[in-house]
Structures are given as structure tokens and as C-alpha cells.
Amino acid sequence: MPQFLDASQADFEAAFNALLSAKREDSPDVDATVADIIADVRARGDAAVIALTEKFDRITLTAERLRISTDDIAQAIDQVSEEDRAALELAANRIRAYHDRQRPEDATWVDDSGAELGWRWTPVSAAGLYVPGGLASYPSSVLMNAIPAKVAGVARLAMVVPTPDGVLNPLVLLAAQISGVDEIYRIGGAQAVAALAYGTDTIAPVDKITGPGNAFVAAAKRRVFGKVGIDMIAGPSEILVIADADNDPDFIALDLLSQAEHDESAQSILMTTDAGFAQAVSDAVDRHLLTLERRAIAGASWRDFGAVITVPDLDTAAALSNRIAPEHLELCVADPDALSAQITHAGAIFLGQWTPEAIGDYVGGPNHVLPTARSARFSSGLSVLDFMKRTTLARMTPAALRAIGPAAERLASSESLQAHGLSVTARLRKLND
């Protein structure tokens, strides 16, 4: 049974703080193992990757077979039904249309001193996309990672996906093809991350690695950070639904369960102004848990981390939501815009009763890679900007240098950086000659 809290009770603050700080995931400490794997790949390259893939995925590869051939890809993709292909293409087109609007603008201007200033955005040259194997191998994640990279203009996008026992996932390969992925390797784990970061004879190194993975992948990404860029390290998924009584309890129950079915560590929270509605949703969850295919996972998540919070009003809901900083936030209330305006920290907001969070997972358009574990306080979902970087530009004219150079000389002197000052002084002297 999930926790039932009432924000008007005296003991609420303590219970809510406990909910906020509950540790939902105990990652095994695999750091030493991962360090060894990375060192092995750096030392032996392809040979290490092949040996580790044999060990973990039970397939024997050669350097030539690390990369999945165009023929193998075409053959796998042939098995995809027309309906699945159409759904993937609809999703891809919508995700591309949304992310196209994120392309940042360059700027240059001349200021009062005559100095020309500005910046310029450029794509990362090469990016690597990690895709998990097995049950968590989601074609939608391929779209969500690959499309922003291609919209950014990344010229070379290399994907790695482990194929335990040699089994390819046709939908994952089709999603890669639709997204414009350039190379696909049948490898996974820390060895794949190491190969992408440091390169081997067969796999050229990349500059940035994104995509979800297990504890080994997460530890490897942390370790190669600095050598390459990485995206965030994602924790278990979360949803907060704020709903008034004027909702179908079944809709809300299914929205809560669609997070809970991801993972036993996932967290689903309902916040509502109506205690009767809270009970109705809770009952509907219990009913669905009798038949849901993933009821074991969803049931454990709901029991261990689920919560139903009754609040006196929506202002209170907004304030509590900002303390949670949820990854996904549904606003199923009469005026979702008014409530949304009070939200300062959330990964993604879903407005109104016709916008189930699952739409955002697949076909809405916004990215489904979002900040978890309260990190929406300081970070954003994946975007085109994650695959670009900004170079700042400055050009002084003689007049501009005369105008602002003396202040630079003064500050350099106050910081005891003499050569800094002299580099300005020498130029001003020449200008005054």
C-alpha cells in the first residue's frame, strides 16, 4: 500500500521530508570492475572489446563483425510490421519538428566602445549513443537521443547496443535508421562506453556520449567524463500528478501505473484537493494491479514508493511540487495554465486531462530524457543544445582598446598578472606613438 499523507496534518512536514529524501536505488559499487574494463579497452582495443562481449553477451565476434552490417540491419528491419514502422515514423517526425525549434541562434553586435562581440554555435563532431540490450532496449529512446544529435548537425553518430546471445532488436535498428544513425556496433556495457570514448582500431572515438544504461554503463560514463562529454546519469523514473476531483480516476490510476511499471524503484505520486477522489484513484490502481502484465514491478513500486497526498488547495500543491522538482508533472485541473505558472522546477509538464504522460514518452514531440531525483532544480531534459557548443567572439578596434584597455591594465595589476597588463600596454603604446 502506498503512503497516504494529508498536508493539513501536523506531522505532514516530517513525512513529506522523509518522502523527499527516500533513497530509491542502491546502485551496486561496480567502480573497480569498470576501471579495469576501461583500462583493458584502452590497452588492447578491439581485442578487449571482443573478449568482454564474449564473456557478457555470449557471442563470439571478430573486429569486422563488431559493426552491424547494412545487410544485417536491412534483414532485421524487414521483420517490422507496417503499423510499427508508421508509428515510429510519426514519432520521429514529431520529435524532429519539436527539436528543430531548439536550434540556437548566433549573434554579433558592435557596442558603444566600438568593440565587436558575439558568439557562434557549432555541433559536436562525433557523438556516441548507448542503447541498452534486453528488456530495456527501447526504440523510443533511440529516437529521443539520436534525433536531437542530428538536428544539432552532428556529422557522425555511432550507436552501441549489446545483442545478448546474438539477438538483434528490429525496432531498435529501424529507429536508428529513421533517426539517421551512421554506425551501429553490437557491443554494450562499460567496454562499449570505453570504446566510444577512447576509440579502437575499428571504432573511432567520439566527443560526447549519451543514452541510458545499467550501473556498469553509468559508472563508465562517470569515469570517461572529461575525456568526452556525457549526458546526465539518469535515476529511476518519477511522476507527480496534481488532480482535482473533476477527473476520471481510471485515467489517473493508469498514468501513475505507467511510471510504476518501468521499474520497482520508480515513484508515482498523486496530489489532490479531494480525499474521496484520492481513494477512488487508489482503488482503481489496485484494480488494474490485478491484471496488468507488469503487475509485479508496478505493484512493488506503488507499494514501496507510491504516495497519495491530500492538499487543502492548489497553491499548496504547487509549493510542494516545487520541493519535489518532479521529472514528469501532470496538471489535471480545471485551469492547468494558472497552476503551471506557479511551477518553478519540473522536467516536463503535461497540461490537462487529455495529455497522459505516455504521450510524452513516444509521440508528443518534447524529449523523454528528463532530469530525475530532484535534479530538475538545476538541470534540463536532453535537447539540441546538448550536442552543440558555443564559441564566444571578440574584436577590439584601436578605439575600443583605447576605451577599455586601461581598465584591463588596472585589473591585471591588482591581480599581479603583469604579462596580462603588458599585452594591453604594448598595444596602447603603439597606438599612441
Next chain:
Amino acid sequence: MPQFLDASQADFEAAFNALLSAKREDSPDVDATVADIIADVRARGDAAVIALTEKFDRITLTAERLRISTDDIAQAIDQVSEEDRAALELAANRIRAYHDRQRPEDATWVDDSGAELGWRWTPVSAAGLYVPGGLASYPSSVLMNAIPAKVAGVARLAMVVPTPDGVLNPLVLLAAQISGVDEIYRIGGAQAVAALAYGTDTIAPVDKITGPGNAFVAAAKRRVFGKVGIDMIAGPSEILVIADADNDPDFIALDLLSQAEHDESAQSILMTTDAGFAQAVSDAVDRHLLTLERRAIAGASWRDFGAVITVPDLDTAAALSNRIAPEHLELCVADPDALSAQITHAGAIFLGQWTPEAIGDYVGGPNHVLPTARSARFSSGLSVLDFMKRTTLARMTPAALRAIGPAAERLASSESLQAHGLSVTARLRKLND
């Protein structure tokens, strides 16, 4: 003596690769010490911070004296000369004007399906700024970190700066005041980072920590990453100057030295199409190294990591520069715009002979916190965006859900996430009733 390389020689590629991969910094492994310090601050709060400050900075504090009082700040600032204050204010105004233009735009639109989509940017609520003590305590760094945070709209900006033996740095305090810093604490090291990340009775926790620091500070930032956001971990500074023969060798020599004087691990590289000019610059560097105040540091940097590379043409220079991905790049050539257009990876570009890099350190306007160690391949200098985050927005209408919902159902089914699909199905069923 720095390395002299010639890009037209047969052995160049090997020498250039060695230059690219040279390890310039051997950070001491302080991770275990830092883990203990963080655990101590989490367990004992103010008491731990006070004890550690007594040990490392040789001053005895109380909880009340952790924060530098307005009186102490005013008294210290009184010592600053009018000229220094004016220089700081000029710098602050120019930095603010540049960063004002970085404020991102919100967006919402309705697409063909009738879905309303968009995003909204919000500032981080509270940020912490680390400022080193002693020799590397630079007022310009306070401006470069604090002003983007305040332009972003960060409501609470807390600064920490160690004061070894109790000595306050008036210019650092003035820079904080000019930038709008809200609280200043006289603490440093890993204990200050831990206090900002986890909070103590006296110091409220923040959501994001930025600013440079020594190996202890860097290790602490790595450890608290996830609990809070952090900026990049900066390595030693670097400059690449690309210059044709039509330059004053003295200007270029001073620009190279203004990086070299930062740190024995700094790196200054000259790339030029003219071997005679290369020699003239090298001679000028040697001449300045006889008298420069920081000649010991600058000399060691130039000797150990400096390089002078002769290239056959500027196209080659651009290609080599992109492999270096320099933090600072000066283009002292007849047509800097044409050369700049070929640059794909650089933290900051300085165009033409009247733009010494030192202008960018102080008064140009762009940020001087820039990606080092080739990380300009995948990351950018500090900006207003580092203190903001984006929430994505989506709202389906019944018509939009009818249009795109079935594709979501299909994809949910292909990923075996039944509740995801049912959350859409239940709504479509009601709409069709």
C-alpha cells in the same frame, strides 16, 4: 626552450599527437580525504566546518562568524582605490551587457494535430560560488561567475572564500558586492563545497555550485555532483595564437606569456606561416622572461609546454587548431573572419591584432570561464544558461489525442509497457463513447 615543430616535416604528425596528448597536470589523489570531509560536514554541520577552517586556514570561528558581516565587508571595501573600483565597475557593466543577451526565450506553439507544445526557462533558485583564497583569489572570477547567475535570475547567490589567517581580500569583496552576491562565508576547501551542497544550520543548501578551486575543491565538486549541479572541472589555462608575419612580435610574445604566467602547467602555442616571425616571437618571449615578475612560473610553462609550430598556410593552421580545440584562440591574421569561419572547436576567439586575450579575461564582456584540455570539442564557456533550466510543455486536445494517440499505443505495445498504452486507450475510449 619550447618545442619547435614544422607541419611540413615528415615527423610532424607524431610530434603533434604527442603535444595533443601531453599530460600537463598530475592532480594529487585527494578523493579519500575529501570523502571524509564531506561526511564530517554532513554529520556535524557548522561544527565540522569550524573545526576544518581552524585546521586549514588557522582562524577560529563561531557559527555566527562563518558569514562575513556587512560591516566587515564595508570596512574592507573602503580600502579599495577609486581607480580599482572604476575598473571593476566598467568590467561588471560590460560583462552584464554581454550576458544579458544570452537570456533564452520561452516558446509555445500549436501544431497541425492541434497539440500545444513549448518550453519555459526558469532560474536555479539558489547558487553557490566558490572563490579560492590566497594568490589565485581573483576579483575578475567573481564577476565572471556571479553576473551570469544574477542575469539568469538566481534569487539567492551564496559565495564562499577562504580567508587564510583571517585576511580578507577587499577587491574580491567589492566584486561580490558589485555583482549582487547575497551572502559571503569565510570558508573554503572541500568543507565549503560540502556546506553549500548539503547545508548546515547556518548555511542553507544551494542547487548549483560553480567556480574554480584546487584539487580538494575539484574532488569535492565531483562528489556532490548529482545532489547539486556543478560547472566544469577546469584544467590549466591554454592559448593558441595563429599569426601571420604582419604582427608585432612583442604583442604576440606577451599574449603567450599572459597564459604562461598563470601556472607552470599552462600551455601557450604559436602557429605561424613565417619561420622568421616564429623566431622573432621566441626571441621576444626570452627577452621578457628576463624581467617578468612571474618569470619563474611563466618560464617553466613556456619551457615545458610551450610550442612554436610553422605551417605552410592558414588552412593547415585551422585544421590543426580544430584538433587542439583551444580554450583561447587568437587570430592575428589579415582576414581573421575568413579564418574564424574555419574554426569548429574553440572556447573563445579573439579577432585581429588589437584584441589581446587579456581583454577577454577582464573587460571584453564574454565569460572567461572556458573549456580547457580539449573539452571545447563538446562544451562551452560559462553562461546564463548554466544557471537556468528548461521545462518542456505539452497539451493534447481531444482531436490531437485522436490523431497521435494510436501511434503511442502501438509503440507502448512494442515496448511491452501495457499501462503506458492503456493510459491512452482509456482516454480514446471515453472520447469515442
